[in-house]
Amino acid sequence: xxxxxxxxxxxxxxxxxxxxxxxxxxxxxxxxxxxxxxxxxxxxxxxxxxxxxxxxxxxxxxxxxxxxxxxxxxxxxxxxxxxxxxxxxxxxxxxxxxxxxxxxxxxxxxxxxxxxxxxxxxxxxxxxxxxxxxxxxxxxxxxxxxxxxxxxxxxxxxxxxxxxxxxxxxxxxxxxxxxxxxxxxxxxxxxxxxxxxxxxxxxxxxxxxxxxxxxxxxxxxxxxxxxxxxxxxxxxxxxxxxxxxxxxxxxxxxxxxxxxxxxxxxxxxxxxxxxxxxxxxxxxxxxxxxxxxxxxxxxxxxxxxxxxxxxxxxxxxxxxxxxxxxxxxxxxxxxxxxxxxxxxxxxxxxxxxxxxxxxxxxxxxxxxxxxxxxxxxxxxxxxxxxxxxxxxxxxxxxxxxxxxxxxxxxxxxxxxxxxxxx
Amino acid sequence: xxxxxxxxxxxxxxxxxxxxxxxxxxxxxxxxxxxxxxxxxxxxxxxxxxxxxxxxxxxxxxxxxxxxxxxxxxxxxxxxxxxxxxxxxxxxxxxxxxxxxxxxxxxxxxxxxxxxxxxxxxxxxxxxxxxxxxxxxxxxxxxxxxxxxxxxxxxxxxxxxxxxxxxxxxxxxxxxxxxxxxxxxxxxxxxxxxxxxxxxxxxxxxxxxxxxxxxxxxxxxxxxxxxxxxxxxxxxxxxxxxxxxxxxxxxxxxxxxxxxxxxxxxxxxxxxxxxxxxxxxxxxxxxxxxxxxxxxxxxxxxxxxxxxxxxxxxxxxxxxxxxxxxxxxxxxxxxxxxxxxxxxxxxxxxxxxxxxxxxxxxxxxxxxxxxxxxxxxxxxxxxxxxxxxxxxxxxxxxxxxxxxxxxxxxxxxxxxxxxxxxxxxxxxxxxxxxxxxxxxxxxxxxxxxxxxxxxxxxxxxxxxxxxxxxxxxxxxxxxxxxxxxxxxxxxxxxxxx
Numbered sequence: 063x064x065x066x067x068x069x070x071x072x073x074x075x076x077x078x079x080x081x082x083x084x085x086x087x088x089x090x091x092x093x094x095x096x097x098x099x100x101x102x103x104x105x106x107x108x109x110x111x112x113x114x115x116x117x118x119x120x121x122x123x124x125x126x127x128x129x130x131x132x133x134x135x136x137x138x139x140x141x142x143x144x145x146x147x148x149x150x151x152x153x154x155x156x157x158x159x160x161x162x163x164x165x166x167x168x169x170x171x172x173x174x175x176x177x178x179x180x181x182x183x184x185x186x187x188x189x190x191x192x193x194x195x196x197x198x199x200x201x202x203x204x205x206x207x208x209x210x211x212x213x214x215x216x217x218x219x220x221x222x223x224x225x226x227x228x229x230x231x232x233x234x235x236x237x238x239x240x241x242x243x244x245x246x247x248x249x250x251x252x253x254x255x256x257x258x259x260x261x262x263x264x265x266x267x268x269x270x271x272x273x274x275x276x277x278x279x280x281x282x283x284x285x286x287x288x289x290x291x292x293x294x295x296x297x298x299x300x301x302x303x304x305x306x307x308x309x310x311x312x313x314x315x316x317x318x319x320x321x322x323x324x325x326x327x328x329x330x331x332x333x334x335x336x337x338x339x340x341x342x343x344x345x346x347x348x349x350x351x352x353x354x355x356x357x358x359x360x361x362x363x364x365x366x367x368x369x370x371x372x373x374x375x376x377x378x379x380x381x382x383x384x385x386x387x388x389x390x391x392x393x394x395x396x397x398x399x400x401x402x403x404x405x406x407x408x409x410x411x412x413x414x415x416x417x418x419x420x421x422x423x424x425x426x427x428x429x430x431x432x433x434x435x436x437x438x439x440x441x442x443x444x445x446x447x448x449x450x451x452x453x454x455x456x457x458x459x460x461x462x463x464x465x466x467x468x469x470x471x472x473x474x475x476x477x478x479x480x481x482x483x484x
Numbered sequence: 485x486x487x488x489x490x491x492x493x494x495x496x497x498x499x500x501x502x503x504x505x506x507x508x509x510x511x512x513x514x515x516x517x518x519x520x521x522x523x524x525x526x527x528x529x530x531x532x533x534x535x536x537x538x539x540x541x542x543x544x545x546x547x548x549x550x551x552x553x554x555x556x557x558x559x560x561x562x563x564x565x566x567x568x569x570x571x572x573x574x575x576x577x578x579x580x581x582x583x584x585x586x587x588x589x590x591x592x593x594x595x596x597x598x599x600x601x602x603x604x605x606x607x608x609x610x611x612x613x614x615x616x617x618x619x620x621x622x623x624x625x626x627x628x629x630x631x632x633x634x635x636x637x638x639x640x641x642x643x644x645x646x647x648x649x650x651x652x653x654x655x656x657x658x659x660x661x662x663x664x665x666x667x668x669x670x671x672x673x674x675x676x677x678x679x680x681x682x683x684x685x686x687x688x689x690x691x692x693x694x695x696x697x698x699x700x701x702x703x704x705x706x707x708x709x710x711x712x713x714x715x716x717x718x719x720x721x722x723x724x725x726x727x728x729x730x731x732x733x734x735x736x737x738x739x740x741x742x743x744x745x746x747x748x749x750x751x752x753x754x755x756x757x758x759x760x761x762x763x764x765x766x767x768x769x770x771x772x773x774x775x776x777x778x779x780x781x782x783x784x785x786x787x788x789x790x791x792x793x794x795x796x797x798x799x800x801x802x803x804x805x806x807x808x809x810x811x812x813x814x815x816x817x818x819x820x821x822x823x824x825x826x827x828x829x830x831x832x833x834x835x836x837x838x839x840x841x842x843x844x845x846x847x848x849x850x851x852x853x854x855x856x857x858x859x860x861x862x863x864x865x866x867x868x869x870x871x872x873x874x875x876x877x878x879x880x881x882x883x884x885x886x887x888x889x890x891x892x893x894x895x896x897x898x899x900x901x902x903x904x905x906x907x908x909x910x911x912x913x914x915x916x917x918x919x920x921x922x923x924x925x926x927x928x929x930x931x932x933x934x935x936x937x938x939x940x941x942x943x944x945x946x947x948x949x950x951x952x953x954x955x956x957x958x959x960x961x962x963x964x965x966x967x968x969x970x971x972x973x974x975x976x977x978x979x980x981x
Contacts, residue, residue: 174668175654182661192660222667223660260668266676267667380628448658 096371099128099140103147103363107403110151111359118151131392132383135374142396143367146403153404170390171254174217174263180251181219183391184376185449186472189464190318190347191220192445193474196438198314199227201343202236207311209239211300211336214318215246217253217260218277222267229271237274240264241305243296244279247323247411249401250394280304293328300335313341319348322414326355333427337479343432344477346420350463350470353402353414366402370395372466379450417461417473429477431460438462529583531598536589539612590616610634626657651675 102125109118122144129141172180181187202208208228214220221240228235242257253260261277268275282296299305307313315336324332336344351369353362373395381388401412415423421431434442439455442462446453454465464472543553545560549567554560564571585601586608594600595611602608610632619629621636630636647655648662651671656662666672 175652175665175670178661178665178668182658182664188660219664222664225667226663263668263673266673270672270676380626382627445658445660 096136096367099125099136100364100367102128103140103143103367104360106144106147107150107359107363110147110154115151118147122148131389134383135371135378138392139367139371139374142392142399143363143403145396146400149400149404170250170393171252174253174255174260177217177219177251177253179387180391181216183387184373185446185453185464186373187216187219187318188445189442189455189462189472190474191223192442193434193438193462194316194318194345194347194476195220195224195227196441197343197345197432197434197476198224198316200435200437201432202312202314204233205312206234206236207239207308208236208314209241209305209307209311210314210316211305211339211341212240212242212316212318213320214242214316215249215320215323216251216318217257218242218264220316220318221264225264225268225271225273225275229268229273235271235273237276238268239276239278239311241278241280243282245282245296247320249323249411250397278306293325297328297331297335300332300339302339305339307339313339315339315341315344317344317346317348321346321420322348323411324413325408326413329423330427333424333429337427337429340479340482342478342482344429345474346424346477347472347474348417348420349414350417350473351414352416352419353412354419355410355413359403362402366399369469370399372469372471376450376452376466379452417458417463417470417475420473421459421461421475424475424477428480430480430483432476432478432483433460434462434474434476529585529601529603531587531601532584533587533589534608536612536616539589539609540617588612588616 102121106118106121106125109115109121125140125144125147128137129144130137131141132138133141185192198210210221212218212220218240225238228238244257257277257279264277265275280296280299282299321329321332349369352365357365374392377385377388377391398412401410424431434457439457439462442455442464446455446464452467454468456463456465458473460475462474463470464474543555545554545557546552547554547560547563547567549564549569552563554563558573561571561573583603585598585603586605587598587601588595588608588611590596590612593615595602595608602611613631614635617631619631621630621633622628623630623636623639625640628639630639647657648659649655650662650666650669652669654665654669656665
């Protein structure tokens with residue numbers, strides 16, 4: 063179904079002689095659309111899972127002829143999936159492979175202004191920023207002190223626009239404290255300056271907007287320690303004392319594309335802890351796709367392939383195939399794909415949970431959803447108007463969902479602990 | 485004098501097909517006329533189908549005085565009046581002129597159906613261009629492309645009219661981006677250092693309404709980008725060399741994909757797999773480290789892996805470990821991925837012939853297998869349609885194309901694909917597997933290539949020279965350079981027993 067819908071982005075295989083094969087395979091291999099590629103990926107994965115290297119190799123060979131890192135969106139996506147499968151294959155048979163594990167792949171380090179351009183290339187991130195900031199702005203109305211606990215992977219890229227509108231607030235700008243964990247998940251984008259430098263610049267900007275500003279870090283243990291202990295360490299710091307929470311400040315908890323990186327067993331713990339901090343609002347934004355820790359490899363391939371085409375397809379609409387910006391952006395998605403397909407267990411950190419499941423989880427823990435107001439909806443729509451026409455937004459109960467050609471891309475939700483609804 | 489200035493008179497003459505109307509039975513009395521929605525024509529209208537060529541023909545009516553062209557004869561006639569030439573406008577006939585609607589010539593398009601015809605010729609022209617035409621109008625400022633010139637003009641008028649300019653020179657069309665950039669840009673830091681007290685002056689929210697120089701338009705970010713990361717293995721960042729090297733890429737595409745014409749397909753119709761000799765070893769050895777260096781190899785992420793790409797030594801050759809695929813920055817150590825070279829690891833080899841034809845377990849695999857099988861069968865009018873042949877992995881002559889025992893431990897850095905197999909005289913193991921040599925797949929050397937991936941042509945004396953043909957057709961004939969290392973090219977790589 064998904065693949066069918068995207069048949070217009072299918073990958074035509076040029077057929078020189080339109081003879082028997084061309085006609086016989088029309089609609090199938092003559093034009094390897096998403097559905098065919100997905101089948102081949104699944105075929106390859108199942109061959110690897112059953113140790114049938116020969117078959118895996120053959121399917122890879124076919125996939126390789128479809129894949130092209132500089133081709134059309136499906137070809138590009140396929141090339142990353144193929145790479146992830148090969149990476150997995152090499153990891154599954156470690157004794158026999160000449161695999162120089164070294165460390166995690168190093169990624170390009172961006173300058174801070176490059177990161178701005180990266181974040182705004184498509185509305186993938188900005189959608190969440192826009193909806194969240196609008197909701198935050200509304201909820202902190204009247205407060206003179208605001209404290210934001212910020213869990214995100216984009217280095218405060220969300221905050222300048224909020225600082226900007228806070229500076230223009232009729233009742234005068236509040237003082238703003240933003241607290242971020244000192245350690246972030248090891249996923250792109252990576253920045254070539256320290257968080258301190260980001261904080262300094264943001265403070266400088268806030269000063270220009272007459273907003274009293276402070277950026278604080280929650281010092282969790284260094285990432286070199288065992289994963290779980292990092293998470294435990296972080297969770298242990300989420301208390302009123304360590305966070306220096308004050309009674310007279312409005313606490314906002316902002317999670318942008320971050321919850322997924324919590325180990326499954328810590329997700330509820332984290333949510334319970336932040337619930338206990340008595341926040342005015344909790345924002346959760348993430349990609350609307352199901353790749354959680356219990357998914358099988360096949361399910362991850364299917365879900366991932368039928369989801370991650372979206373950024374590839376949207377980049378196609380306005381960037382040339384050889385655009386370095388596009389290639390870099392896609393490479394970062396490829397990095398995720400490799401993690402989704404290539405790894406298992408705690409090494410697989412991309413544990414996306416779709417919006418509906420997240421909502422159930424939030425309800426079970428004792429949160430009530432908060433609707434985004436009309437103003438937020440309007441702002442998001444205006445944002446999307448400035449991007450390619452394929453982007454849209456839909457409202458699903460209290461959830462806002464960014465869509466591309468009608469397909470869910472990113473969801474944004476806002477929550478309050480039960481009993482605190484206005 | 486009522487003058488019919490609509491375009492129907494000239495257009496209907498060009499109609500390549502003119503049906504007598506809609507399939508829907510026309511209602512007898514129109515009653516109150518409602519404004520028709522786009523694509524919901526009056527059922528009484530005459531449906532006109534123009535060929536793409538006619539549709540796109542422009543200015544066919546040329547003034548003999550000034551050579552000005554017009555799309556419609558009526559317009560030319562009006563123009564001729566200005567030259568004081570005789571002119572003639574068609575008079576509206578006394579009978580009510582039947583309304584005309586136009587369908588898109590592209591079968592399958594929604595507007596191809598008469599029931600969704602468009603009411604005016606310009607509309608269908610624009611539709612045809614937008615949906616089925618080439619987007620040849622590119623906005624110089626934002627690189628958006630348009631198929632219809634008027635769309636492009638309309639966009640060009642507003643594009644860049646509202647811009648935000650940071651002191652660093654970067655322009656933004658969106659305020660969010662500008663604000664965010666501004667917050668983190670060096671320009672603000674410097675300015676506020678200078679001007680600490682005058683915070684109000686720090687709002688350089690210059691909204692320019694004039695169009696700046698084109699060269700300033702592209703966000704400087706782009707210019708300052710470092711070389712992009714190597715995309716998937718092969719994806720090769722566009723380096724300066726890329727333009728020069730893209731041509732091989734094209735060649736790869738076209739030569740990899742042709743489907744064998746039926747004349748080339750052999751006479752063997754039996755679609756069965758005959759395995760005469762069980763292969764002894766199957767290895768799967770993948771090294772990706774050398775691939776990223778290959779700028780001409782854009783088309784298949786792992787083209788090198790499968791040796792379908794050009795065999796030019798530079799492709800895979802990496803006497804020095806090349807910038808790894810995985811690592812965007814050249815400082816990263818190359819990482820090589822290798823799948824086992826040892827048969828025992830992978831358990832089942834192809835000793836069981838139908839093994840790889842039978843689905844292994846899960847449903848998806850089943851269907852994919854079926855897909856491949858179906859494809860192989862469908863295309864197999866003339867050959868022993870084994871799956872491998874179906875895959876276009878065709879046989880080769882043992883003399884020229886020995887892919888032989890390759891010591892996995894001492895892999896060459898640029899090794900695309902090691903296919904270690906103890907290749908006996910008759911050629912067993914992976915060689916057969918990949919190449920579809922006769923000993924495995926039956927007496928016939930014929931190949932079938934449903935994907936057109938390996939083109940077993942042009943290699944006359946070589947009965948099953950699929951891969952070599954493929955390689956020669958792709959590369960420069962050095963197809964043996966499968967391992968991508970110059971030192972290993974030719975016979976050096978074959979260590980046949």
